[in-house]
Amino acid sequence: MKDKTIAKIISATEASNNFGSLIDEAAKGRSYFVVTRLGKARAVVLGIDQYGRLLEELEIKAEQNDAKFQRSLREARQDYKLGRVMNEKEFDKEFGFSKDMFSGEEQSQDG
Numbered sequence: 001m002k003d004k005t006i007a008k009i010i011s012a013t014e015a016s017n018n019f020g021s022l023i024d025e026a027a028k029g030r031s032y033f034v035v036t037r038l039g040k041a042r043a044v045v046l047g048i049d050q051y052g053r054l055l056e057e058l059e060i061k062a063e064q065n066d067a068k069f070q071r072s073l074r075e076a077r078q079d080y081k082l083g084r085v086m087n088e089k090e091f092d093k094e095f096g097f098s099k100d101m102f103s104g105e106e107q108s109q110d111g
Contacts, residue, residue, distance in 0.1 A: 005029065005030060005031065005032060005050065006030060006031045006032075007031070007032055007033075007034055008031050008032070008033050008034070009033075009034045009036060009041075010022075010033055010034070010035060010036070011035070011036050011037070012035050012036065012037040012042065012043075015033065015035045015045070022045055023045070026045050026046050026047040026050075027047045027048065027049075028047065029047045029049050029050055032044060032045060032046035032047070032050060033045040033046075
């Protein structure tokens with residue numbers, strides 16, 4: 001069973017005084033911190049993994065609410081069902097890509 005992330009409310013002064021350990025704890029992903037100033041929530045400190053998951057969830061929500069994206073997704077599913085697909089080599093040939101384009105090395109031409 002997945003452990004729940006726990007919100008911990010701390011003052012800005014406490015956060016400042018213990019910032020290193022605050023970061024270490026947030027990085028473990030078991031807690032995040034709501035930092036208050038004058039009794040009001042002002043900021044959140046969370047681990048990078050939590051932040052990444054949050055951004056991913058927001059992106060998914062945005063895509064779910066984007067009519068143009070949803071339409072293109074339906075079209076892609078239909079193409080797949082009808083067998084209108086190509087493998088990587090076919091794609092590269094169709095669109096003029098080659099391995100050399102992405103190697104980061106410039107090709108010298110003898111002349």
